[in-house]
Amino acid sequence: MTSRLKKITSLWITTVLLLFVISIILGITMRFNQAEVIRLSPITFYTDMTVHGLTMIGIWFVAGMAAVNFIMERYVKTSKFVNILALVLTVVGVLMFWASTFIGKFHAGWTFLYPLPFKVMWSAWATPLFLYSLAVLAVGWLIWCISLIAAMLKKYSITQVFAWQYFKKGPKEETPPFILISMITLVGIVTCLITAIVLVVLLFAEYYSKGTFVNDALLMKNLTYFFGHAIANEMLYLGLAVIYEMFAEISGRPKWKTTWYVSLAWNCTLFFILTAFFHHLYMDFVQPEGLQILGQLASYLASLPAAGVTVFSIVVAVYRTKINWTLANLLFFIGVMGWVVGGLGAVIDATISNNFVLHNTLWVPAHFHTYNAMGNVLFSLGFFYWFSVNFSNSRHSEKLSALKLFLLIVGGIGFLAAFYIGGADSIPRRYSNYPAEFVHAKTLALIGGVFASIYLIGILIFFVNITRRCVKILFSQSA
Amino acid sequence: MHYSILLFFLIVAVISISVFVYVFLTSKQSDNNTTGMANPLQKRFWFILILLVILGIFASVTIPKSPYYLFADEQPKAVVHVAAMQFNFFMSDSAIDPKMPKGEDSITFNTNELVEFRVTSLDVNHGFAIYNASNKLIAQTQAMPGYVNRLRFKFKEPGTYHIFCLEYCGMAHQLMRTTFTVK
Amino acid sequence: MxxxxxxxxxxxxxxxxxxxxQSSAGWKEEVNVYNKIYDAPITMVSGKKTSINTLAETKPLIIALVFTRCYGICTPLLLQLKESLPYKHDERKYEVLVVSFDSRDKLKDMQRLRNQLQLNANSNWKFAITDSISRLVASVGFNPVWHEKIKQFEHDALLVGVNSQGYISKKLIGLRSENDLSMMISSINNIFTPTYRLPGKxxxxxxxxxxxxxxxxxxxxxxxxxxxxxxxxxxxxxxxxxxxxxxxxx
Structure with missing residues (x-):
């Protein structure tokens, strides 16, 4: 384990946590504006919303990638140069994106659904700058993914890396589960980043052709959600790769092994993730019925490998087993729980007849905040905590652990409950201010904002502790 | 419908969380002599099978209720053309000219008559969501430029119904709305 | 990459x-859709008098509005329709009614048109004239404009689908693909398609x-x-x- 990789990883962690705190503050600002505790102009609100969405997606994606890259060094040699390059391009991309939003007031939402980016309600230069920032991010991340895939393929054959040998009796070679999951996830990410590039190219084509080339709204929506759905899910799987590797190790238990059903489950996941995105277009009746139904079935089936293999494995690993519980594996365990609950909310919404009354209500942010704020974030925090404690030689005290967990859980539950109740109350998402018809909307927004602030306090304690240790690693002389 | 979805979610969420908490507690009470789960592979198999059956039942019950099949065999009594445009809905009995979009001041339907909304957009993507008199979302479709989505529905109760835009469409998205009456 | x-x-x-x-005026196809077509009394080339609704009751109609002295789109429209229809579609599901919107057209003009198109033997194509041109064209939202100088109407190439209840279920403007014709035939047979795209670039x-x-x-x-x-x-x-x-x- 080189000290350079540790330093790069510390840098990633510090960057991610800093951007996370800023993005949470933007989120809380939005809730308080909806509660009319503070007053923002709608443009400011929607700018905040755009920044909040894309920054969150970006940082938790790179957080997963940085963790996977760090652990992968145990098995294969990864490129430090590409890792640094990805960090630089991410920072440049985010700065360009922030310039287009905070200065240029670009506010088409993080899904920038065509043709909204071309209905300019902001500085004219903000649209191309936004598209260029996306291109920078996509290219940087694509290079990173391809470099990691190449690193794995140098050591493992295609059969091995996808763990296909487990489908035969008595497999000779072993594939660590970490390698299998990283590979499946990275291939999915490459697909979704290529989609992003196709999308950006099509947008540029229309932008620079000055109206002679016009895109098809349905195609663009399919591409947008193919990309958006895939990246939001794949970043969770990066977190799961870390759990497969670290949970047993931190708990002082024997390492997990790949079996035929683990291999089968993850290979299926690759397929489902690429077809389930159709559930974002249920309310576009223009999409053929066959694809709508495929969307529902794929969304349902995607839960089988997740619940039957990953979640069940965690349960088996913990049930009546003596475990060395630390903050890191507790975060992993609670994260899996949050992921399951968010998944339940997602499956409910992925049912077409429910989607008819839930689509684009607060139910949508409710479920994805559940598996992000109470799932994926905890996976990454668990890794960050383990990493910073392990390599900074600091005597860590577990004194604040209970408090931190308490703040995250109480804050998280209250904040999410306000969303779920709002969803069942048919309150629309993405409204800067609520019309008078939605009588409970303001109260719910206030409750959500207050509990999100409690969650933020928990995160701030993590931020201070982890960052302090990471800075120590960054400036340490020896490895 | 709406609160029953929430209730269902709460029940399954509480069950799942209880399982996790229980599993965690068994671990806390364990020592070096306890021996994990007996026969985990078999239990895993049963778990997946039961889950598959439950999901299969759910899919076969819910898919036929999808909005695409709503009243497909009947002829509509009233047809309303809807053109969504930043930040307005135009609704009219006759087709709407995109160059000079005009809607009617008031639209009225009778209870239990089949209404067909032919929804399109003149600029960006919008949502066309129908809220009943108690402000619950009862039906929706998307308004997509270049396409017409046909939403068929019967309104059972008289009253004022609101339409809100549910697809983010720019800075005045939250103000985009209209109404119609059912008598 | x-x-x-x-x-x-x-x-x-x-x-x-x-x-x-294509015609960017896709919305025009929406005009008067789902309205009842005016039940115009018509005289067929055979001399038989009937009305549009009576015809539609026996078989749903595809109505083409043309005039025989047209130098422009009318003949191509009918030729394309004649070429496209027989291959894919079941003749029991539709009937084509060609009606003139020019008061100068008499039965013998329509007869000549039918001869030109070599449709004499095809019983699924009906040619007719009507005395209530203005009410008929108004009911389908069709606005031909007369140019005295060139003695021609400026008009769209329009097909109107009418179901057996006499409702306009779909309209097509311009020379259109077989798929669009198919969609028209299913619409006049009351088969619901939840969506369709508007013609555009x-x-x-x-x-x-x-x-x-x-x-x-x-x-x-x-x-x-x-x-x-x-x-x-x-x-x-x-x-x-x-x-x-x-x-x-x-």
Whole structure:
């Protein structure tokens, strides 16, 4: 384990946590504006919303990638140069994106659904700058993914890396589960980043052709959600790769092994993730019925490998087993729980007849905040905590652990409950201010904002502790 | 419908969380002599099978209720053309000219008559969501430029119904709305 | 990755050169849809007097509004219809009614038109004139404009689908594809399709082409673009694998 990789990883962690705190503050600002505790102009609100969405997606994606890259060094040699390059391009991309939003007031939402980016309600230069920032991010991340895939393929054959040998009796070679999951996830990410590039190219084509080339709204929506759905899910799987590797190790238990059903489950996941995105277009009746139904079935089936293999494995690993519980594996365990609950909310919404009354209500942010704020974030925090404690030689005290967990859980539950109740109350998402018809909307927004602030306090304690240790690693002389 | 979805979610969420908490507690009470789960592979198999059956039942019950099949065999009594445009809905009995979009001041339907909304957009993507008199979302479709989505529905109760835009469409998205009456 | 760019650009350049323009006034097809057509009394070429609704009751109608002295779109419209219809469609599901909207047209003019089109023997095509031209064209939202100088009407090439209850279920403006005709035939037979696209210049990159005869969607170029990333990433995987192992051999 080189000290350079540790330093790069510390840098990633510090960057991610800093951007996370800023993005949470933007989120809380939005809730308080909806509660009319503070007053923002709608443009400011929607700018905040755009920044909040894309920054969150970006940082938790790179957080997963940085963790996977760090652990992968145990098995294969990864490129430090590409890792640094990805960090630089991410920072440049985010700065360009922030310039287009905070200065240029670009506010088409993080899904920038065509043709909204071309209905300019902001500085004219903000649209191309936004598209260029996306291109920078996509290219940087694509290079990173391809470099990691190449690193794995140098050591493992295609059969091995996808763990296909487990489908035969008595497999000779072993594939660590970490390698299998990283590979499946990275291939999915490459697909979704290529989609992003196709999308950006099509947008540029229309932008620079000055109206002679016009895109098809349905195609663009399919591409947008193919990309958006895939990246939001794949970043969770990066977190799961870390759990497969670290949970047993931190708990002082024997390492997990790949079996035929683990291999089968993850290979299926690759397929489902690429077809389930159709559930974002249920309310576009223009999409053929066959694809709508495929969307529902794929969304349902995607839960089988997740619940039957990953979640069940965690349960088996913990049930009546003596475990060395630390903050890191507790975060992993609670994260899996949050992921399951968010998944339940997602499956409910992925049912077409429910989607008819839930689509684009607060139910949508409710479920994805559940598996992000109470799932994926905890996976990454668990890794960050383990990493910073392990390599900074600091005597860590577990004194604040209970408090931190308490703040995250109480804050998280209250904040999410306000969303779920709002969803069942048919309150629309993405409204800067609520019309008078939605009588409970303001109260719910206030409750959500207050509990999100409690969650933020928990995160701030993590931020201070982890960052302090990471800075120590960054400036340490020896490895 | 709406609160029953929430209730269902709460029940399954509480069950799942209880399982996790229980599993965690068994671990806390364990020592070096306890021996994990007996026969985990078999239990895993049963778990997946039961889950598959439950999901299969759910899919076969819910898919036929999808909005695409709503009243497909009947002829509509009233047809309303809807053109969504930043930040307005135009609704009219006759087709709407995109160059000079005009809607009617008031639209009225009778209870239990089949209404067909032919929804399109003149600029960006919008949502066309129908809220009943108690402000619950009862039906929706998307308004997509270049396409017409046909939403068929019967309104059972008289009253004022609101339409809100549910697809983010720019800075005045939250103000985009209209109404119609059912008598 | 460079490859992805080049490929995407190629596709865009190709599609740009192929962009086909059609009447941008897609909305006109929506005018008066679902209204009742005016039940005009008509006189058929055979001399038989009947009305539009009586005809529609026996078989749903595709009505073409034309005038025989037209130098423009009328004959191409009828020829295209004649060519497109017999191959795919069941003749029991529709009947074509060609009605003149020019008061100068008499039965013998329509007879001549039928001869020109060689449709004498085809009982599924009816040619007729009517005394209530203005009420008929108004009920379908059709506005021919007379130019005295050239003695011609300026007008759209219009097909009107009428179901057996006498409602206008669909209209098509311009010379249209077989798929659009298929959609019209299913609409006059009261088969519900939840959506359709409006004619426009972005049609090149559409994802699906709906074919109501088979009830299936055939993939369009757009769908290829959706599948492209998945195919490309598999290619990327294979290429990397090859490259990585070639290095080892050296």
């Amino acid at each position: 460079c490859k992805d760019f080049i490929l995407s650009i190629c596709i865009i350049v190709c599609s740009q050169s192929l962009v086909y323009c 972005s049609a090149m990159l559409s994802c699906f082409n709906y074919n109501p005869v088979t009830g299936k969607n055939t993939p369009g170029i757009g769908l290829l673009l959706i599948a492209l990333p998945a195919i490309l990433s598999m290619l990327v995987l294979i290429v990397i694998n090859k490259l990585v192992h070639r290095k080892e051999e050296i």
